[in-house]
Amino acid sequence: MAAKYLKKENLVSWLQTLAKERLTLVPRREGDAVVFRPFAPGQDIPLDQQATTPPKAAVFPQCEPLLAFKYAKDPENPGKVGVQVKEKLGDTPSVVVGCRPCDARGFLTFDRVYDSDRASDLNYLTRRRNTLFATLACDEPASTCFCNWVGSGPADAEGSDILMVPVEGGFVLEPVTEAGEKLMEQAPLEDAGDKAALAEAVKENAAKALGEAPDLSQAREKLLSLFDNMDFWEGVSAKCISCGACTYLCPTCYCFNITDEQSGAEGVRLRTWDNCMSYLFTMEASGHNPRPTKAHRLKNRVGHKFSYYPDIHDGHIACCGCGRCIKSCPSSVDIRQIVLQAIAASAASE
């Protein structure tokens, strides 16, 4: 299928069609924030800005049951209580419409970890395979955007099923996967015609607006060489208040906690997003904590994204450059500056 044109006024009717078959998540304004919520007819769909939170929860809910368990008395021997355990997998077919290329690419960071030679996380994979992405290319990158630093760009279609390029009056839709093509077949589309050339111009201008990307190829080794330089890490983390907003807003932060909840004889084992900026993240029962200060913890967060993860996963950086951690940090910590300072600092010390 070639690229097609979707008039802005036809977007809602497409979403209505999609919503009949799939959970259809679109941006929605809630207070000051733009978040992804199930499409509701009549709602405003703010597509002119990056959403405040990424659509991470569509595939990786903030809290999800992994197991359900139930204690029951043995009918043969009422003195004995047994436990039954069942896995819980979420497989609702879903589509996210209007996320950005960085948002869709975030899941590529998950994929390498959640389906490896070592283990396949069925809870994640079941949702992942049931979720499609109709991604909106960026025409106007923000000052916090740096997707081009980490191997992507404002019209990157990797990880998406459809790329929607905003043009005057509507969107040029480019199918990326077969599943995306099927979704496009349900849309009231027109031939792209001269809109296709407009879409190319939008892509080019956005790429230009991001400017030149610095070379981060040194970051892997440089960050590691700074591991024991706590002066450096105390300096760059001085402003950090360990709130963890950066981790919760990050499309690539995939760490989680597992906890049990029980009410009466039944309960669930829950998986929840966790936050490596928290003191408790690595706290051991003995009282020992391998990352006792915010400097240790920020070091691990930056090191993981720009050094350890790339080392394990063919050089892929565990950051999609969305800039939310910069935009939403209450104390203006800027991960770009930390990485650049690390490259410069260790160059100076050699």
Place this chain on the structure above:
Amino acid sequence: MPKKSKNQEARNPYLPAIGTIIETIQETPTIKTFRVVLDDKDEMERFTFQPGQVGQLSAFGVGEATFVINSSPTRMDYLQFSVMRAGEVTAKLHALSTGDQVGVRAPLGNWFPYEELKGKDIVFIGGGIGMAPLRTLLLYMLDNRKDYGKITLLYGARTPQDMAFQYELPEWLEREDLDATLTIDVEAEGWEHSVGLIPNVLLEMAPSAENCAAITCGPPIMIKFTLQALQKLGFQDDQIITTLEKRMKCGVGICGRCNIGTKYVCVDGPVFTYAQLKTLPNEL
């Protein structure tokens, strides 16, 4: 996203098998041992593990924690876990008794290089609950005795009451093919064995480093000084093997908290040589 997962026969890594406690042993005031048999007979028969691998025990409603399987794969009547009471999950486990069920996710992690150690002399140095992971390898080697050279054991605890596995210590002391020494930190009435901190007793024992591997586990302060003692005795970094502990949740290298730089203790460990540890960032 590829439709097929990399692990074709993927089973849910978070779904524990259910096992029943067939016996408990109150080892010390804070350590309780659980002997567990998986309820599914076929699963129990099929179950294999390597000495040094760990498992996650579940007390459903409270949570999971990681413990080494301290029985030997050569003795598969049950899986043995020794649990030191330290937090919520271990407190709940301590409240369980024979006939109660637990969840078991095992085996996880790597293991002691028992194949490469064949033909070598072995020195085990265990402190406190750190004896548990050594026990599995010690029993394995005793059950394959001809494959190994001289086997020496130094097991220390703070007081006689803190010494676990008391039901098998007499046998270990008597065996002619095992040179076992027990030590406690300070003199105690009725104690007939060594007295002194593990590193000091080790220096007095002075095992030869030639064609020998030292396998040690214990509290961090003991490990620190034991490493120094071993180095004094001429042990090279790759002759020293230890097993680490970290806070863990998933146990399969995903949840992201037990890493030391690029290495995840739950899958790349818990067993490391001192030479390997030296290549990792300093974040134990």
